Amino acid sequence: MRLKNMLSAAALAVSLLSAPAALALEQAEQVKLLATIDDRQRNGGDYKAMVYLEQKEKGKADLVYELVVYRRDEDDKLMMLFTKPKAEAGKGYLRLDKNLWNYNPNVGRWERRTERERIAGTDSRRADFDESRLAEEYDPSYEGEAKLGKYTAHLLSLKVKSGVDVAYPVLKLWVDKASGNILKREEYALSGRKMRTALYPRWKKMFSESKKDDVWIPEEMRIYDEVEKGNSTTILVKTVDLRSLEANLFTKAWLESKSR
Amino acid sequence: MGQLRLLLQVAFRNLFSSKINLLIGGIIFFGTLLVVVGGALMDSMDSAMSRSIIGSVAGHIQVYSDDSKDPLALYGSMSGEPDLAALDDFSQLKPFLEKHPNVKTVVPLGTSGAIITSGNTVDLTLSNLRELYKKRDEAGETPELRESIDSVKGHVRQMVNLMADQTARSEQELGGAQKDPAEVKALAQARTDAFWDAFEEDPYASLELLENRIAPQIPDGDMLELRYAGTDLDAFQRTFDRMEIVDGQPVPTGQRGMLLSKFFYEEFLKMKSALRLDHIKQERDLNQKTIATDPELQRWVKENQVQTREIIFQLDPVKTRKMVERLQKLLGSQEPALDTLLTQFFTTDDANFDTRYAQFYSELAPLLELYRLRMGDVLTITAFTRTGYMQSVNVKVYGTYQFKGLEKSAMAGALSLMDLMSFRDLYGYLTADKKAELAEIQQQSGLEALSRDEAEEALFGEASDNVLVAEATSTDVDDQAAFIGDQGALTRENLLQRVYTQQEIEQGVALSAAVMLKDPELLEQTMVELRQAAKDAGLKLRVVSWQEAAGIIGQFVLLGKMVLYFAVFIIFVVALVIINNAMMMATMQRVREVGTMRAIGAQRSFILGMVLVETLVLGLVFGAAGSLVGSGIMALLNSAGIPAGNEALYFFFSGPRLFPTLSASNLVAAFVIVLGVSAISTLYPAFLATRVSPLQAMQTDE
Numbered sequence: 001m002r003l004k005n006m007l008s009a010a011a012l013a014v015s016l017l018s019a020p021a022a023l024a025l026e027q028a029e030q031v032k033l034l035a036t037i038d039d040r041q042r043n044g045g046d047y048k049a050m051v052y053l054e055q056k057e058k059g060k061a062d063l064v065y066e067l068v069v070y071r072r073d074e075d076d077k078l079m080m081l082f083t084k085p086k087a088e089a090g091k092g093y094l095r096l097d098k099n100l101w102n103y104n105p106n107v108g109r110w111e112r113r114t115e116r117e118r119i120a121g122t123d124s125r126r127a128d129f130d131e132s133r134l135a136e137e138y139d140p141s142y143e144g145e146a147k148l149g150k151y152t153a154h155l156l157s158l159k160v161k162s163g164v165d166v167a168y169p170v171l172k173l174w175v176d177k178a179s180g181n182i183l184k185r186e187e188y189a190l191s192g193r194k195m196r197t198a199l200y201p202r203w204k205k206m207f208s209e210s211k212k213d214d215v216w217i218p219e220e221m222r223i224y225d226e227v228e229k230g231n232s233t234t235i236l237v238k239t240v241d242l243r244s245l246e247a248n249l250f251t252k253a254w255l256e257s258k259s260r
Numbered sequence: 261m262g263q264l265r266l267l268l269q270v271a272f273r274n275l276f277s278s279k280i281n282l283l284i285g286g287i288i289f290f291g292t293l294l295v296v297v298g299g300a301l302m303d304s305m306d307s308a309m310s311r312s313i314i315g316s317v318a319g320h321i322q323v324y325s326d327d328s329k330d331p332l333a334l335y336g337s338m339s340g341e342p343d344l345a346a347l348d349d350f351s352q353l354k355p356f357l358e359k360h361p362n363v364k365t366v367v368p369l370g371t372s373g374a375i376i377t378s379g380n381t382v383d384l385t386l387s388n389l390r391e392l393y394k395k396r397d398e399a400g401e402t403p404e405l406r407e408s409i410d411s412v413k414g415h416v417r418q419m420v421n422l423m424a425d426q427t428a429r430s431e432q433e434l435g436g437a438q439k440d441p442a443e444v445k446a447l448a449q450a451r452t453d454a455f456w457d458a459f460e461e462d463p464y465a466s467l468e469l470l471e472n473r474i475a476p477q478i479p480d481g482d483m484l485e486l487r488y489a490g491t492d493l494d495a496f497q498r499t500f501d502r503m504e505i506v507d508g509q510p511v512p513t514g515q516r517g518m519l520l521s522k523f524f525y526e527e528f529l530k531m532k533s534a535l536r537l538d539h540i541k542q543e544r545d546l547n548q549k550t551i552a553t554d555p556e557l558q559r560w561v562k563e564n565q566v567q568t569r570e571i572i573f574q575l576d577p578v579k580t581r582k583m584v585e586r587l588q589k590l591l592g593s594q595e596p597a598l599d600t601l602l603t604q605f606f607t608t609d610d611a612n613f614d615t616r617y618a619q620f621y622s623e624l625a626p627l628l629e630l631y632r633l634r635m636g637d638v639l640t641i642t643a644f645t646r647t648g649y650m651q652s653v654n655v656k657v658y659g660t661y662q663f664k665g666l667e668k669s670a671m672a673g674a675l676s677l678m679d680l681m682s683f684r685d686l687y688g689y690l691t692a693d694k695k696a697e698l699a700e701i702q703q704q705s706g707l708e709a710l711s712r713d714e715a716e717e718a719l720f721g722e723a724s725d726n727v728l729v730a731e732a733t734s735t736d737v738d739d740q741a742a743f744i745g746d747q748g749a750l751t752r753e754n755l756l757q758r759v760y761t762q763q764e765i766e767q768g769v770a771l772s773a774a775v776m777l778k779d780p781e782l783l784e785q786t787m788v789e790l791r792q793a794a795k796d797a798g799l800k801l802r803v804v805s806w807q808e809a810a811g812i813i814g815q816f817v818l819l820g821k822m823v824l825y826f827a828v829f830i831i832f833v834v835a836l837v838i839i840n841n842a843m844m845m846a847t848m849q850r851v852r853e854v855g856t857m858r859a860i861g862a863q864r865s866f867i868l869g870m871v872l873v874e875t876l877v878l879g880l881v882f883g884a885a886g887s888l889v890g891s892g893i894m895a896l897l898n899s900a901g902i903p904a905g906n907e908a909l910y911f912f913f914s915g916p917r918l919f920p921t922l923s924a925s926n927l928v929a930a931f932v933i934v935l936g937v938s939a940i941s942t943l944y945p946a947f948l949a950t951r952v953s954p955l956q957a958m959q960t961d962e
Binding site (some may be wrong): 022044048052054056057060061062063064065066070081082083084085086087088089090091092097098099104107108109110111112120121135145148149150152163176179180181183184197198199201202203204205206207208209216217218219220222224230231234236238240241242243251252253256258 | 383468471472473501642647651690721731738744
């Protein structure tokens with residue numbers, strides 16, 4: 001495990017640090033590069049994080065939430081459970097296979113939602129909280145180097161693979177040349193219309209027992225709505241726990257039993 | 261006096277003597293007819309509509325907060341729900357309004373909208389099954405419960421088989437594999453005996469496989485837009501005489517609950533095949549259309565032939581067998597496949613439609629759930645609250661209701677009624693406590709707001725002190741708060757049973773208050789007085805009439821009236837010009853006559869009188885004829901009624917037929933207008949006639 005990770009980190013370092021070479025990257029190499037970005041964020045085990053979520057809209061009061069995000073990366077499971085404010089506590093989302101379920105303990109009902117679901121009415125989507133699966137979902141192409149403030153970044157253009165359901169089919173990624181972390185992500189509709197811009201100014205680096213290696217977690221995400229200008233969402237990952245979770249956590253029954 | 265008699269004599273003698281007079285008379289005749297009939301129709305429609313709107317939800321007067329951004333629109337507006345500020349406490353507003361001597365009753369109201377989503381048929385059946393297992397876990401298994409579980413399980417298994425068959429068939433027809441191999445595999449697994457034999461060992465795990473891998477394979481369920489008015493349901497029913505319960509029962513006093521609009525229930529919750537049959541029947545019976553000639557009816561027949569899944573998926577194995585037997589008997593067929601039988605059954609034409617329609621309801625419907633929701637079922641409504649948070653409530657549907665006279669109106673029929681407590685939950689008023697809680701959460705995050713334009717510079721710019729990567733360690737995350745919030749199953753159960761006191765119902769948010777008056781004639785005056793009283797008491801209130809409050813419908817009424825009045829105005833301007841010209845011609849023709857009269861001593865005033873009286877007599881005679889014929893037409897319409905051919909007319913007529921009445925005021929108005937127009941148009945020619953000198957008369961050629 002450790003060796004594989006080191007190898008992929010090395011591959012990323014090689015590919016990202018040598019820009020001229022990257023320009024001439026073969027398709028296979030580009031995919032590998034994307035896989036490396038995913039892999040750096042992957043914990044390989046369970047993940048639990050306390051997250052602050054805030055939505056700003058013009059002319060409206062801010063929406064604020066605190067939620068716990070649970071992930072089991074090996075079988076792509078995800079659960080989001082709201083803890084604050086009090087009136088929202090106990091509501092949640094559960095992703096099983098390709099289904100995104102929404103649960104509201106107030107009415108005791110599960111509803112299936114789509115990939116385009118605005119999580120709790122904000123500009124965030126399921127993918128913003130989930131494990132990074134860029135290589136699995138998109139085909140990359142390298143666009144060259146770009147400056148982003150004081151950082152130098154590799155600019156990648158991504159297109160969704162056929163048959164994969166994602167919220168945004170076209171992406172542009174700015175990846176920091178020095179650290180290999182994503183700095184900025186632009187998301188487009190199939191028509192070419194820019195839908196959202198996400199900025200990733202801060203990353204947490206922590207050692208994972210399950211991965212036996214370092215894992216990078218985007219600590220702060222600032223998401224700007226490019227359609228409804230003036231709307232924005234901020235996601236802040238406050239604390240992260242990488243220990244294993246209960247075995248049957250990612251089931252409807254678990255959430256139902258807890259909210260009784 | 262003698263002169264007047266002479267003038268009248270002259271006038272009557274001239275009445276039919278010239279063609280020009282007949283022309284003028286004709287114009288006056290039709291003008292009067294139009295004013296009488298048009299005016300009476302307009303007045304009848306106006307009063308029918310007023311009665312409908314006042315008696316259904318608006319009341320005579322509506323009172324709402326002056327801080328509102330939009331005007332009140334009870335039936336919704338073009339841009340959706342109006343943005344209204346809340347009346348914080350209805351219990352304080354009510355006594356204030358009731359102080360006015362002309363106010364009879366005050367009813368709290370709040371309209372809003374939500375989208376209700378339901379999963380597909382498989383989702384719904386599975387969630388049923390899940391509930392049954394949960395019930396078993398809580399209260400233990402009884403023979404009845406076991407029977408229900410087995411029946412639903414049989415139904416699910418049947419659906420899985422149907423889905424697998426359909427997949428296989430569509431792959432055969434379209435060639436090659438159309439589906440994701442994982443889906444096909446899941447479907448195959450869910451068909452095996454092994455899967456069903458092992459089901460009971462871990463029912464929840466089995467359910468999750470069905471919910472996550474099988475159910476998504478058929479298209480998503482429906483999304484419905486639901487408009488509702490939250491109100492004090494008892495007071496509402498007492499106050500609005502047009503409201504009547506159709507199915508079920510009223511919501512018990514003080515309890516949470518809902519009355520769906522009958523129109524909404526039929527159009528959106530009824531099984532599509534049955535609804536299409538109803539539509540075809542209505543078009544054939546009411547509008548005399550035929551399947552042979554009308555493309556819309558043909559489309560419905562076609563859709564019924566093709567879209568049989570809604571029926572097939574609904575039936576468990578026992579009912580499927582019964583349905584097949586009944587269809588075989590009805591059609592005299594040996595065909596074993598249900599979908600083929602249904603397609604045959606729904607192949608209707610003008611000859612067999614009425615029989616098939618009756619057979620559907622007598623033979624097939626008893627095996628089916630005709631509506632997706634039964635009286636007594638609980639409906640989950642999810643809406644965005646005022647504060648932007650999503651809120652869901654469960655509301656029990658006790659019955660359906662309609663407003664008499666507005667049964668077919670899509671606009672009025674869009675509105676369902678809900679208790680005020682559920683409405684307030686969905687409305688989500690931002691209390692001071694909540695506001696403080698949100699502010700604290702926001703403050704704890706320690707985040708700074710950054711606008712789109714400044715964000716990149718502030719976060720990544722040369723001047724920013726941003727540190728991209730920070731070392732962190734795994735820490736404990738406490739999720740206990742998720743399970744001790746306001747939500748939970750216990751409150752859910754209690755809410756549906758709880759009985760609220762009148763005080764609890766009235767204390768709290770409402771969006772407007774409907775006011776019924778003792779004397780509706782004093783509407784304007786009462787509005788003015790209420791406005792003044794609100795101002796004196798320092799209350800920021802808007803007081804509007806029912807017509808304004810009805811929003812788009814009120815504007816519609818006003819627009820219709822204006823169009824008619826404008827048309828009448830144009831007609832009379834034209835009449836004025838024509839009469840004027842005709843009179844000029846008539847006067848010119850009579851220059852010699854007038855000159856002669858002047859020569860033998862007639863005064864100018866006599867000439868003036870002669871012309872004027874002549875026109876007035878003309879107006880009176882032909883006006884009277886027009887009024888008489890108009891009254892005749894109205895009497896005929898009044899006894900026969902004018903049928904409302906479509907839904908919009910149904911609303912304007914307040915029912916299937918309008919029985920217009922003629923009031924004395926219509927006749928008086930017609931006479932005044934006609935005489936006025938004739939008098940005005942004669943003034944100038946009469947004046948010209950007085951200028952004719954005897955000399956001029958003698959000098960004409962010939």
